[in-house]
Amino acid sequence: MTFFRSRWVDRPAHVTELDPALLPRGFRSAGVAAGIKPNGLDVAVLASDEPATVSAARFTTNARVGAPVMVSREASLDRLRAAVANSGCSNVGDGRRGYETALATQSRAAELLGLDPPSVGLASTGAIGHELPRGPVLAGVESACAQLGADADAFSRAILTSDHAPKRCALEVDLTAGIVRLAAQAKGAGMISPRFATMFCFVETDALLTAETLDLLVGVCVKRSFDRISVDGQLSTSDTVFAFANGASGTPVEPESEDELRLGEALDALLRQLALEIVSDGEGAERVGRIVVRGAAETVEPVARAVADSPLVKAALHGADPNFGRVLQAAGQALPSDEPFLVDLAIEGRQVVCAGDVVGLDDARLRELEDAVRGEEIDFELTIPGEGGETEVFFSDLSEAYAAFNSQYVKGQG
């Protein structure tokens, strides 16, 4: 079974899959149980051994950000050497106390790894609005730093919350100048939304490139992956992507070179598949939809979001109901109301709406359509008036399980 399971992601010809828990040369990681969760791993440390490591980072655009995001944004984002993450309790909305816990975490990790505090990034996930207990986190950091090893197995488990399984992949990328490794570990299943999601993604490569090139590649690939998914339309307070390139392979990737393109293609496929794993692991999710919208450049994005975030469209996706009426209604909500509603819609390649009106479906064609929407990945293609714009959003279905999961009251869970 290949990692690249989605039909919406092409595996580049020049990549080879490795053991998914491997790390590129010169990276080490660990994950430990520090008692923040009732059970399981909850503190994770990732570090690069190479002093010349460069990095890039992206964070949530929510106005309410967690203390780890505040501290990380002030760090040396192009010169990070390590990252510390915890799950089980998100350090958000706890004021001065939470901020000082984040600073203390950064300092302790830096001290143990022989680094300056600004070269350590932080990430935190779990219920928000509660005290993250400082003692257990610092003890967890100490324990993790003492156990750093060459794979990301425990690391990739320690960052999870409501995820069903680790989300990770390691690749060998065949460049013209040599072979490099590229790996990533991600988490996320709920509060996943517009403008990227309650998710973490840690990316490592031993390719030798500048911080500017890494930042450019990460920026483009995040826009095409985590930026294009929605489980529930809810932008998290703590979304974080950290990418590290430590040059340990000795294989250079120059700006605007063939190898930059090859590494970029590998990173693009990797992050898109990880983003799709987040959607398909959405809380209670059983199916993934993709809405593609083509038309006026300024309107494609709100229309795609309106469809992807409609609970009626999502519930229909869950029920394998080819409910084109709800797609029209959701699209109409985001389209200008003073213009003719001239849209076309195809579901799984079958045209069902033409110029705003439903195409008559005879019984045989309706049955065919019903069969077509029973799969795990359902494609919706919408054409709206205007030109120059095209976008896509991947979204999960809305099930009873999502509602049940998110309405179970956990005492004191703010």
Next chain:
Amino acid sequence: MTFFRSRWVDRPAHVTELDPALLPRGFRSAGVAAGIKPNGLDVAVLASDEPATVSAARFTTNARVGAPVMVSREASLDRLRAAVANSGCSNVGDGRRGYETALATQSRAAELLGLDPPSVGLASTGAIGHELPRGPVLAGVESACAQLGADADAFSRAILTSDHAPKRCALEVDLTAGIVRLAAQAKGAGMISPRFATMFCFVETDALLTAETLDLLVGVCVKRSFDRISVDGQLSTSDTVFAFANGASGTPVEPESEDELRLGEALDALLRQLALEIVSDGEGAERVGRIVVRGAAETVEPVARAVADSPLVKAALHGADPNFGRVLQAAGQALPSDEPFLVDLAIEGRQVVCAGDVVGLDDARLRELEDAVRGEEIDFELTIPGEGGETEVFFSDLSEAYAAFNSQYVKGQG
């Protein structure tokens, strides 16, 4: 049991409740089973006997509107004498055929009632994207016009879809110039959203007023009622409010008079309570929340919508979970990310967040808060930076039942 059940609606002192199915003098209505639904009443006709009747109307702002909305928008909206509604199949997205069915319905009703076609308004609700069968609708109109009577019992049932029970009220309003009657019948339970909802509301009064005064009163009251509710954030293709004033009481209501204020207060309370009934009858709903946002005028509305439409906030409301973290996250999604997150939040009058951070709650206060959110109506008050703005949105919870109801596949239901 009074009609004005919500603590968020004050019953004006100068109104008296009548049998809720009554109509004001000079109005007649009927509801019949025309076979559009598998079972039950599905065609409804309302008419005023008074030639001097004035009217006002409001429609959805969705870009995809149904043929009945298209036809109604071209009618004599300040001089309507009658309305025809059907449930069971919404005449939306069926092109020329649907448009002609709407025109034929309007003409047939006008002919039977002795009116011009432009004095008949139309409304249609049910699954969208299917043919509304013309023959049964026209037969239903004929049958209903032959059975018009002085109450709105069958009428108020024939407009329902997934509603649990009729939503209606009849009031006597004590004006300084005399007593008038005011009644309304509404429907709606899903696809209820921003900028008013998959809902119909028919309002009748025998007060004597101008079309301008009626339009003004309806405009203000719709903004404070149907415009402020959300079941699922989904703006329908067919929302319609028709209001009629036929003067049959002989009691005049002059512009800017004490009596205009009194009638306005009665209409306001009536429509707000009906709007709350739509929310509390939301598909699968068990609880109603109110989010009040105060602060910068341009930001209060998107913040209130972000909270009211968050599936995480709605699921927490369902589970009686005082989950302030999710309210902060949703609010932060709609606030500018380059400004300090200085918000205050109170739940059921208890402050839980101050200047963006959670107020420490000891066990006793947390228990008190948990008890406070077990009721049927839960109040959230949020203060954001800035001044001059205040808004409120009423919203239903998100339950397994909503997800289950909306994912049951009905063959051919587009």
